[in-house]
Amino acid sequence: MKIGIVGLPLTGKTTLFNLLTQSKIDTGKFSGKTETNVGMARVPDKRVDFFCELYKPKKTAYAQIEFVDVAGLTTSQEGQKSGAAKFLNDVRPCDALVHVLRAFDDPNVAHVSGAVNPANDLETVEMELLFADLELLDKRIERIKTGKKITKENAEELALLEKCYPVLEKGGSMLDVDLSEEEKLSLKNFSFLTEKPRLAVVNLDEEQFKEKKYPGREELLVLCQEKNIPVLELCAKMELEISELPEDDRRMFMEDLGLEETGIEALARTVYRHLGLLSFFTVGEDEVKAWTIKEGLNAREAAGKIHSDIERGFIRAEVVKYHDIKELGSMNKVKEKGLFKLEGKEYTVLDGDVVHFRFNI
Numbered sequence: 001m002k003i004g005i006v007g008l009p010l011t012g013k014t015t016l017f018n019l020l021t022q023s024k025i026d027t028g029k030f031s032g033k034t035e036t037n038v039g040m041a042r043v044p045d046k047r048v049d050f051f052c053e054l055y056k057p058k059k060t061a062y063a064q065i066e067f068v069d070v071a072g073l074t075t076s077q078e079g080q081k082s083g084a085a086k087f088l089n090d091v092r093p094c095d096a097l098v099h100v101l102r103a104f105d106d107p108n109v110a111h112v113s114g115a116v117n118p119a120n121d122l123e124t125v126e127m128e129l130l131f132a133d134l135e136l137l138d139k140r141i142e143r144i145k146t147g148k149k150i151t152k153e154n155a156e157e158l159a160l161l162e163k164c165y166p167v168l169e170k171g172g173s174m175l176d177v178d179l180s181e182e183e184k185l186s187l188k189n190f191s192f193l194t195e196k197p198r199l200a201v202v203n204l205d206e207e208q209f210k211e212k213k214y215p216g217r218e219e220l221l222v223l224c225q226e227k228n229i230p231v232l233e234l235c236a237k238m239e240l241e242i243s244e245l246p247e248d249d250r251r252m253f254m255e256d257l258g259l260e261e262t263g264i265e266a267l268a269r270t271v272y273r274h275l276g277l278l279s280f281f282t283v284g285e286d287e288v289k290a291w292t293i294k295e296g297l298n299a300r301e302a303a304g305k306i307h308s309d310i311e312r313g314f315i316r317a318e319v320v321k322y323h324d325i326k327e328l329g330s331m332n333k334v335k336e337k338g339l340f341k342l343e344g345k346e347y348t349v350l351d352g353d354v355v356h357f358r359f360n361i
Contacts, residue, residue: 001292002066003271004094006087008121009072009112011102012203015236017069019243020264025069036090037069043268043279043290047322047352051281051288054330061289063279065268068094072112073125088132088193096197096275098267099125099229100236103214104205118202119220126227129193130168136190137165160186168194175228197274200224201267202233209235210257230270239263278351281322282306293349300345303357313361317343322352 005013014027014037021039043063052060070090091097101118102111113120144150144158160183167177173194179187200220208214212233224231239262242253254262261269272278276295280302281288293302299319304311324339325331334340349355 001277002068002094004068004070004091004097005100006070006091006097006125007072007100008102008124010109011072011100011121012236013072013100014069015240016100016201016203017067019236019240020067020267035071039067041065041067041264044262044265045279045290047281048288048290050326051283055283055285055288057285057288059287061287063290063292065271073128084128087128091193092191094196096199096271099198099200101200101202101220103202103208117216119216119223122200122220122223130171130173133174133192133194134168136192137161137168141165157186173227198227198229199270199274200229200231202231204233204235206235206238209233209238230274232266232270234263234266236263280349280353280355282356283354297349298345299343299347299349299355302349302355303359306357309361310357310359313359314345315358315360317347318356318358319343319347320354322354325354
């Protein structure tokens with residue numbers, strides 16, 4: 001899973017990237033620059049922590065998310081075209097986007113548009129994504145219409161594209177177009193930007209974070225609700241400082257601030273919920289590992305996420321629930337209670353399932 005961190009320059013994108021990936025990229029580096037940073041973030045999971053305590057494994061593997069720190073979208077006239085093109089090229093391969101919106105006011109770091117307004121910043125980036133999709137539709141529709149021969153396949157594609165165009169022309173997104181699963185599959189290769197799930201991270205200063213209040217908050221929340229964009233409010237600078245503390249000091253500091261989870265925990269939870277993802281686990285003395293899959297996958301498909309040989313030779317899945325192991329304290333006690341299940345290939349894997357696949361190749 002690849003998630004793009006996007007926004008205008010000087011909003012705190014790289015600070016958030018450093019927080020998530022434990023990188024140490026210079027946070028002043030992107031002012032007017034075009035570099036893109038890529039890093040992996042470990043997804044904190046208390047269930048993995050529990051299994052590690054239980055099994056004392058030789059190896060532990062948390063779920064991971066790849067983050068792409070995209071250089072800020074250029075909004076000035078000078079270099080706008082090339083800057084926007086680079087921005088769009090970096091965004092296109094991402095599975096989802098995190099809009100970093102600036103709410104903090106720092107006299108030493110001027111806002112690129114002259115005033116802090118998170119709703120306007122969101123609209124600026126969203127508009128760039130929309131224009132890119134409209135341009136893509138325009139070009140493809142024109143190419144089909146001006147072709148020497150319009151095949152049956154071309155005619156069907158044209159009808160589908162012309163169904164999408166009015167929605168985007170009115171300011172909607174590809175997510176607003178009423179498409180069947182078959183139609184969505186037909187359009188998959190276009191990689192429309194407005195069909196990507198988006199989240200908004202509002203970057204606050206410490207005072208704003210404590211008061212849960214900042215200019216333009218209500219306007220932003222209404223806008224995000226209209227666009228079905230979840231909102232997460234955090235102070236990236238403070239979170240980064242917390243992450244660098246020893247474990248005991250970190251927990252104490254979080255308690256003082258009334259924080260029940262870190263920024264990466266909150267972001268990962270929001271990402272998983274919004275993208276329809278879940279984690280199942282393979283556990284034992286050799287390794288405890290979390291596997292991320294889409295909701296709705298069956299046991300055989302989930303086995304394929306571990307290795308294609310396991311999917312091909314699938315026989316049965318031995319399944320127990322995390323909460324049962326947590327409550328009873330051991331796998332043996334779970335089996336004694338009859339909570340150990342053998343499932344076939346059509347079993348739908350659920351969040352928190354602990355699975356051992358039987359296979360033969």
